[in-house]
Amino acid sequence: MIAEAVVPTSEQGHLRRLDMRGDLAKVADLVELCFYDTLDPEGKQYLKEMRRAAQNASVLGWASSLIEDAPMPPSGYVWEEDGRLVGNLSLIPIHVQGKRCYMIANVATHPEYRGRGIARALTASALEYGRSRNSACVWLQVRDDNPSAIHIYETAGFNECLRRTSWYSGPDLQKHSSIAGVKIGKRRHDHWAYQQEWLKRIYPPELDWHIPWDWNLFRPNIWGKLYRFFTLEFPHHWSVEHNGALKGTLTWKHTGGFTDPLWLAVSEDVDESAILSLLLYGRKKIGQARPLSLNCPAGMAVDVLRQAGFYPHQTLIWMEKKY
Numbered sequence: 540m541i542a543e544a545v546v547p548t549s550e551q552g553h554l555r556r557l558d559m560r561g562d563l564a565k566v567a568d569l570v571e572l573c574f575y576d577t578l579d580p581e582g583k584q585y586l587k588e589m590r591r592a593a594q595n596a597s598v599l600g601w602a603s604s605l606i607e608d609a610p611m612p613p614s615g616y617v618w619e620e621d622g623r624l625v626g627n628l629s630l631i632p633i634h635v636q637g638k639r640c641y642m643i644a645n646v647a648t649h650p651e652y653r654g655r656g657i658a659r660a661l662t663a664s665a666l667e668y669g670r671s672r673n674s675a676c677v678w679l680q681v682r683d684d685n686p687s688a689i690h691i692y693e694t695a696g697f698n699e700c701l702r703r704t705s706w707y708s709g710p711d712l713q714k715h716s717s718i719a720g721v722k723i724g725k726r727r728h729d730h731w732a733y734q735q736e737w738l739k740r741i742y743p744p745e746l747d748w749h750i751p752w753d754w755n756l757f758r759p760n761i762w763g764k765l766y767r768f769f770t771l772e773f774p775h776h777w778s779v780e781h782n783g784a785l786k787g788t789l790t791w792k793h794t795g796g797f798t799d800p801l802w803l804a805v806s807e808d809v810d811e812s813a814i815l816s817l818l819l820y821g822r823k824k825i826g827q828a829r830p831l832s833l834n835c836p837a838g839m840a841v842d843v844l845r846q847a848g849f850y851p852h853q854t855l856i857w858m859e860k861k862y
Contacts, residue, residue, distance in 0.1 A: 554660055557629075564593035565624040566617065566645070568831075571832035573647040577682065579852060580797035581707070583758040591596040616664050618657045625649035630668060633748040641665070642748075646679075646688070659691050666695060672862055677862075678748075682756070689856065697858040700745060702837035706849040707798065707828050708822065713848065715781065715819040718781075718812050723820045724774035726788055728759045734776075734788045737804035741835060745857075750834060771844070775824070778855035779817035786813040789821045791831070798832035803840070811843050818847035 557566070567589040578586070600723065619628030629645040643665055648657045669677045679686045705774040726734065742752060755766040758773050767773055777787060779803065787805040794800065801821070805814055825831065833844070837854045844851075 553619045554616060554626075554664060555619070557617055557627075562617055562624060563589055563625075566615075566627045566629075567593065569624060569627050569649060570645050570646050572649065577853060579707075584797070592648050609694065610754050614665075614668060615645075616668075618652075618661060620652060623649070626657040626661055628658075633678065635676065635678065635737045636744055639673070640674075640676045640678060640748075641669045641674050642738050643677060645678040658688065659695070662691060662695050666860065669733050674862060677860045679858050681858065683854045683856050692858050695860065697860045699856050701743075701857040702854060703746075703834055703857065704837045704839075704854040705852045706833040706835070706844055707852055708827075708832075709848045709850050710827070711825065712819070712822055715816060715845070718816060720778045720782040721813050721816050723777060724760070725816055726778040730778045730785055730788060730799045731757075731759050733806075734778075734804045737788070737806060738802065740807070741804060741839070749856050770800075777817060777821055777824070779813045779820075781810050781813040786810040787817055789817050789853050791821060791825055793829075798830045801831050801833045803833060805836060805840065809840050809843070810838070814840060815843045815846055818843065818849075822848065 567586050571586055575583070614630040616626075616628045616630070617624050620626075622849050626648045628643060628647075629644055631642045631644055633640050633642045643662065646658055646661060666677060677697075678691060679697065680691060683689075735754075738757070742750060746752070754774060755763050755778070757763070758766075772792065776788060776790050778788045780786060787803065787810070790802040790804075792800060803818075805812070822831070831849075833849065841851075
């Protein structure tokens, strides 16, 4: 078994299943130590919620009972050494295109204990657990600037499927003069077919488990309008044409989170001047009261996004291991 082959041999080290009641606060401390500089606002809020839950014994007891009774429970593993919790791996149940799978997350090793095979052992145990639960596959995300972690996952049988970069709007918004032949306005009904095609390429079905996709927020027909009326969600859509040809669409939706999301739909042959005009137009319409976020394939419209006042937060490699 893989798990048996890669567990480090240490008389002091101990790998065991996560104990929600006893480990949650320690896991939050470890994740903060290892990743705080790279966490986005939602991630930092998640740590606060973990600590709040750890202080509430009744909540943890209720959560633990749900976990034990769930058909596909969230789980995880920790590594203890010298009386300290120095390693963690979270295992989260997900459904990918209708299949039962797991996602590995929060793989963290205390800096003083790295290089001893702890992350490798945690990963192997998680994979064996997924296999025992008849999972179809396991997914994970790893930063593209973390070669040691990438090597661990590749040797464990994971394959790269996607690379995605998350972008955030900065405080500066440059002025942009109009360009001859570029026309920006509200998305028209006849633009929908192009927008849908481009969105399916930029946000493929494999992302649905992580980036929930609601086509009813985008559909211009009567059913989409009725859906938005009853859900009270009203995204704004803009389109840009260059010399009469549609070059892209931009969608913005106000949320209660730390950022408001944008969805940029463009053809594979990006018209940089037109898309820059569209992004600057959208930012001017939206205003700067709240930061904006955008998730797109790595390498897509990088120069344009920077010129429009966005900065890259991180690029994640999405990896999958099939059973």
